[in-house]
Amino acid sequence: MAAAKKVKALPKADVEAIFARFHQIEPEPKGELDYLNAFTLLVAVVLSAQATDAGVNKATKRLFELAPSPSAMVALGVEQITELVKTIGLYRGKAKNVFALSQLLLDRHGGEVPEDREALEALPGVGRKTANVVLNIWFKQPTIAVDTHLFRVGNRTGLAPGKTPLEVEQKLLKVVPPHYMLHAHHWLILHGRYVCKARKPECWRCAIRQWCQFEPKTPLPKGA
Template sequence: MPTPKKVKRLGRPAAEAIFERFHEIEPEPKGELAYVNAFTLLVAVVLSAQATDAGVNKATRRLFEIAPSPAGMVALGVAGIEKEIRTIGLYRNKAKNVFALSQQLLERHGGEVPGEREALEALPGVGRKTANVVLNIWFKQPTIAVDTHLFRVGNRTGLAPGKTPLEVETALHKIVPDRFMLHAHHWLILHGRYICKARTPECWRCPIAQWCLYEPKTPLPAKPGS
């Protein structure tokens, strides 16, 4: 992730207002990865690194039909997993990780996805961000998974300036009101994906523009021929 430009930090009243607005717009935000159980959620998140959710969903549609469990994935084998996910970037390495984590789930966790961070991060291909997503979505823990979208929004808006994903995550835990913590990372990721875009943030239609510290705000594009 690129080093962000230094911006001022928003205060708690502004942060409260931002998440109130997000809640008004979408009270129950959802992630966009498709899954059928805790295991397929874990696999989908592992596969989503440096790939789009839409691309992962397309690749896993059949994979999760034929291997919706650790045992099924191990039976499929690395080559079989590769065949199903070859449209995803870095698919060979990801296939190896999915096979290995499936083996470990069978050997160490009775085939169940653990609900503890340390155990999740011990699995092949699972880092802090992946663990946070699984803990949040499946186990309903108030974790915050910092991807490139959330990292950008945290810095650009002034909500949670930080030089690393962990700094942004820590800053958000300090400023997000407790009642909004469970959904905070979904709101921020979706905001970064569809409105606060990397190249040209669409400030003219941003629902939190009045509190955001990003300047200059991007104006409404001129219509062709005007």
């Protein structure tokens, strides 16, 4: 396949059409991480860095049974948390962060997950992307967490061409129609995960291909 051409930002009408199509296909998109409450969502997202959602869900099933709250997580201790999440990449550092953030939630926030970006990002293992996910999913704030999938889709399609995740995020916040903002995060991530794949995007079955600036588009595989 020939090299992809550099894309230009899409016109406003095309951006509206893309999100209208996403909404038509799946009005209420959901993330794929399992969680019980705001705390377990936060932990799951911290653990998901450089790991698959399926792999995280497998590890957190028992973890969340034993520790669905910050106090219970602290009671487990670092060693037991480490043992429970050892199937996840970078598990030792992540286990330490989960223990430490649980302790800080108890010390600073009465055991509650704060509804504030600055407070979230002050927790161990929590960066801008993790904070955006928690704010969007649990607190229903119109944030967009740019992971590798969303960064790719933003650039390929022309929705938000940018050199850094923050640049893509800021452009999306400007161009996504307000009435689609709450679910934009999930629509774009799921589209990148299952259709607009990194090595070979499945353009032949892409619901938004008529507006997408990516060229050349991957043709239908032979024999399909």
